[in-house]
Amino acid sequence: MPSSSPGQYPARECPFATIITDFYREEFLKRQALLRLQREYYSEHAVASAEAALDRILTSLEVLCAMDHADQLVSRLLRCFDAVTGVSSLSDPKKVH
Numbered sequence: 001m002p003s004s005s006p007g008q009y010p011a012r013e014c015p016f017a018t019i020i021t022d023f024y025r026e027e028f029l030k031r032q033a034l035l036r037l038q039r040e041y042y043s044e045h046a047v048a049s050a051e052a053a054l055d056r057i058l059t060s061l062e063v064l065c066a067m068d069h070a071d072q073l074v075s076r077l078l079r080c081f082d083a084v085t086g087v088s089s090l091s092d093p094k095k096v097h
């Protein structure tokens with residue numbers, strides 16, 4: 001069995017990593033769906049760039065989630081998309097009118 005450094009496990013060796021990866025995948029898919037709904041408010045270039053970035057993230061999500069400090073990295077990526085899609089404001093009780 002290959003050794004791994006403490007705190008860093010390949011996704012296949014740690015069932016918790018699969019749960020985390022699935023959680024983040026759902027979060028990115030939410031942002032992707034909202035981006036598509038808001039398409040008319042952004043230029044075609046901006047939408048295409050955001051979709052390409054989301055596709056790259058979704059494709060490499062398992063690798064990202066297996067990295068040290070994955071929670072910080074992936075959370076930062078989610079916040080970047082929140083700025084565009086506003087998904088975090090949908091669940092923020094302070095912003096309910």
